Amino acid sequence: MTETLTIRRPDDWHVHLRDGAMLQAVTRHTARQFARAIVMPNLSPPVTSVAAARAYRERIVAAVPEGMAFEPLMTCYLTDDTEPAQVRRGFADGVFTAAKLYPAGATTNSANGVTDIGNIRAVLETMAEIGMVLCVHGEVTDDDVDIFDREAVFIERVLSPLIADLPQLKVVFEHLTSADGVAFVEGAGVNVAATITPQHLHINRNAMLVGGIRPHAYCLPVAKREAHRLALRRAATSGSTKFFLGTDSAPHPREAKESACGCAGIFNAPFALESYLAVFEADDALERFEGFASEHGPRFYGLPLNEGRVTFRREPVSVPETLDAGGTALVPFHAGETLGWRLDG
Numbered sequence: 001m002t003e004t005l006t007i008r009r010p011d012d013w014h015v016h017l018r019d020g021a022m023l024q025a026v027t028r029h030t031a032r033q034f035a036r037a038i039v040m041p042n043l044s045p046p047v048t049s050v051a052a053a054r055a056y057r058e059r060i061v062a063a064v065p066e067g068m069a070f071e072p073l074m075t076c077y078l079t080d081d082t083e084p085a086q087v088r089r090g091f092a093d094g095v096f097t098a099a100k101l102y103p104a105g106a107t108t109n110s111a112n113g114v115t116d117i118g119n120i121r122a123v124l125e126t127m128a129e130i131g132m133v134l135c136v137h138g139e140v141t142d143d144d145v146d147i148f149d150r151e152a153v154f155i156e157r158v159l160s161p162l163i164a165d166l167p168q169l170k171v172v173f174e175h176l177t178s179a180d181g182v183a184f185v186e187g188a189g190v191n192v193a194a195t196i197t198p199q200h201l202h203i204n205r206n207a208m209l210v211g212g213i214r215p216h217a218y219c220l221p222v223a224k225r226e227a228h229r230l231a232l233r234r235a236a237t238s239g240s241t242k243f244f245l246g247t248d249s250a251p252h253p254r255e256a257k258e259s260a261c262g263c264a265g266i267f268n269a270p271f272a273l274e275s276y277l278a279v280f281e282a283d284d285a286l287e288r289f290e291g292f293a294s295e296h297g298p299r300f301y302g303l304p305l306n307e308g309r310v311t312f313r314r315e316p317v318s319v320p321e322t323l324d325a326g327g328t329a330l331v332p333f334h335a336g337e338t339l340g341w342r343l344d345g
């Protein structure tokens with residue numbers, strides 16, 4: 001049995017670091033595990049300009065503990081009014097790595113998102129021209145669409161037509177949750193890839209609803225039936241370069257989750273790699289972990305692979321019930337469980 005595993009240092013291609021006290025509390029967890037991360041722009045107010053992204057990047061860098069090397073990769077929050085010139089300039093100046101499409105109302109702080117994809121046609125054309133990645137929260141928000149179907153319907157109504165219309169555009173279908181999504185990405189051309197979170201590899205919707213309602217298993221897109229989880233596991237562990245790591249770590253204070261109207265988001269940053277590793281080990285795919293965690297993402301984004309290495313040891317790691325986040329408590333993914341690999345350092 002393998003006792004240690006050494007891989008190229010991974011990156012996180014989708015994370016929420018928040019701002020203020022929460023940023024101070026959570027950044028260390030992501031920086032401990034990852035060399036770089038694509039940082040989501042859904043602050044309040046959202047990061048819609050080059051100046052705001054530059055300032056946010058500085059706040060993140062200032063929150064990285066001494067001695068840790070971590071590079072935040074910034075994203076531009078698209079609205080109905082985003083100017084193509086703003087996106088072009090931010091990309092050219094090395095401030096924006098990608099832009100993010102939130103359908104208005106789809107998730108946390110998406111009220112300023114895009115109400116109709118037709119409204120950002122000129123921005124998307126510019127992005128296709130300059131080779132900038134579009135990150136997509138792929139759910140429709142129509143009242144008549146069941147929440148468990150919102151990803152599949154998004155493919156049909158928005159993503160398929162978009163890709164047919166702009167085949168040059170590089171698209172990351174983020175936090176994939178369904179077999180429909182897996183099939184779509186596999187069948188699409190080289191410009192379409194997807195991130196997969198640890199939670200969608202570990203849990204199905206029962207985790208949220210059996211034996212009581214469990215707000216810490218609630219995130220968006222919502223976890224689906226077991227068949228979908230299995231499709232995601234097959235995709236992640238397949239070795240296909242179209243699928244890569246994106247934690248979607250999304251911290252909310254405990255009381256905001258344990259509420260009559262709880263926030264969507266799972267805080268998985270502290271043990272994200274250990275969590276993914278449990279999946280790859282169980283599915284007999286340890287040799288494909290490095291591709292998923294450290295190679296497919298940078299290759300898709302056209303960025304260099306990291307030079308450093310990280311080592312995991314086969315040792316039990318206890319995940320605490322809660323973590324302190326500057327006065328408020330966060331309940332991490334796998335709270336109270338024991339994972340089987342320990343990340344050195």
Ligand SMILES: NC(=O)N[C@@H](CC(=O)O)C(=O)O
Nearest residue numbers: 016107108219220250264265
């Ligand atoms: N994933 C989530 O459930 N929540 C994210 C938003 C998002 O990624 O959709 C958040 O910012 O809290």
Ligand SMILES: [Zn+2]
Nearest residue numbers: 107137220221
């Ligand atoms: Zn999202």
Ligand SMILES: [Zn+2]
Nearest residue numbers: 016040248250
């Ligand atoms: Zn997210």
